[in-house]
Amino acid sequence: MRINFLTLFPEMFDALVGHSIAKRAEDAGLITFMTYNIRDYTLDKHKRVDDYPFGGGAGMVMAPQPIFDCFKAVESAGKTVNVYMSPKGRRLDHETVLAFSGYDTINILCGHYEGVDQRVIDELIDEEISIGDYVLTGGELPAMVFADAVMRHLPGVLGNDESAADESFSENLLEYPHYTRPAEFRGLTVPEVLLSGNHQQIEAWRKAQALETTRKKRPDMLKTNFKNE
Ligand SMILES: C[S@@+](CC[C@H](N)C(=O)[O-])C[C@H]1O[C@@H](n2cnc3c(N)ncnc32)[C@H](O)[C@@H]1O
Known part of the structure; x- marks a missing residue:
């Protein structure tokens, strides 16, 4: 399986991929983790990735252009799904985790600020996933929770003495x-x-x-x- 994280804070993912079972699984070639920095794809000369919301209101919204271009650059293979971590999404549970463990590639978009422009969700996202009925600052921690839970169900990731069954x-x-x-x-x-x-x-x-x-x-x-x- 390949899990691609699309994020403004790629360094946060060191917490998951550099340690313990996730690192062992990647070293053994059972899973590949990749991070894509959405900011690398902005065409704005000041490297901005967000803007004020139309209609007014608090906070900033992640603009569509860098996210669309970032998705274009993502390497996917086989059965692929695009996920947006969002408090408005389907609440993550055991059944959902099992269903996602059947994909070859999961692309996970992490929001920040007030979230992403709705056109990103409408055009690019197959499923919105929430890790619970509360709001976090960004999608990075939810993405790591989701990826960790899915990864544990891939054959060989857990040793015999750590079966998920x-x-x-x-x-x-x-x-x-x-x-x-x-x-x-x-x-x-x-x-x-x-x-x-x-x-x-x-x-x-x-x-x-x-x-x-x-x-x-x-x-x-x-x-x-x-x-x-
Ligand atoms: C401050 S939140 C935005 C919340 C949004 N304005 C709302 O009220 O629904 C910023 C980002 O954190 C992530 N996030 C926050 N809470 C989450 C949750 N419970 N599950 C999954 N992702 C979450 C999402 O990616 C979201 O775009």
């Missing part, structure tokens, strides 16, 4: 609790069954715990399970 949301359940050594810490012990070596019992305990955790913290998810039966 039984994590929270995978079967409409939250995950069971985890424990590691020592078996006793400050008088607090680990559930006996986890030390038993009996894999069937451990499996059953984890299933029951996942159900209980979901019932306590997200009963709405269980309602969805029953609705789907």
Whole structure:
């Protein structure tokens, strides 16, 4: 997969691509991250990329010309989708993440200021994605959240011991609790069954715990399970 970020702040993406699982996946050739600086494509002699909103009002709007030209320069291959990170978009969830993991190229436009000129969205964008019902300063953090969540579902990105398959949301359940050594810490012990070596019992305990955790913290998810039966 290739993920292209179209942004005014490419250096922010070092936080994602230079570390941990994202870096390992890129080094292994499983994913390519590219940033495109929208400012490099402005034809304005002062390098401006934004302007005042028609009709008045607060803030500035990202102008269409640099974004259209930036999209033209982006390298895409295979099944491609253009996404704009926006609080007005479809709210990101597990199903949406899985659906996007099937693309070969995802081009992600990051807004700033009041957002982008509507003609960009109407002409170039296939889907607007929101990471939640609140407003952030820019689309860079949302783009990294989105890219990180999608990347985890690509084959080989997570090691065998980090499978995404039984994590929270995978079967409409939250995950069971985890424990590691020592078996006793400050008088607090680990559930006996986890030390038993009996894999069937451990499996059953984890299933029951996942159900209980979901019932306590997200009963709405269980309602969805029953609705789907
Ligand atoms: C200050 S926001 C613009 C908000 C816009 N004026 C509105 O009221 O809907 C600037 C940029 O941050 C990004 N952004 C802010 N909140 C977001 C969210 N919840 N999800 C995704 N992107 C968001 C978008 O790219 C947006 O263009």
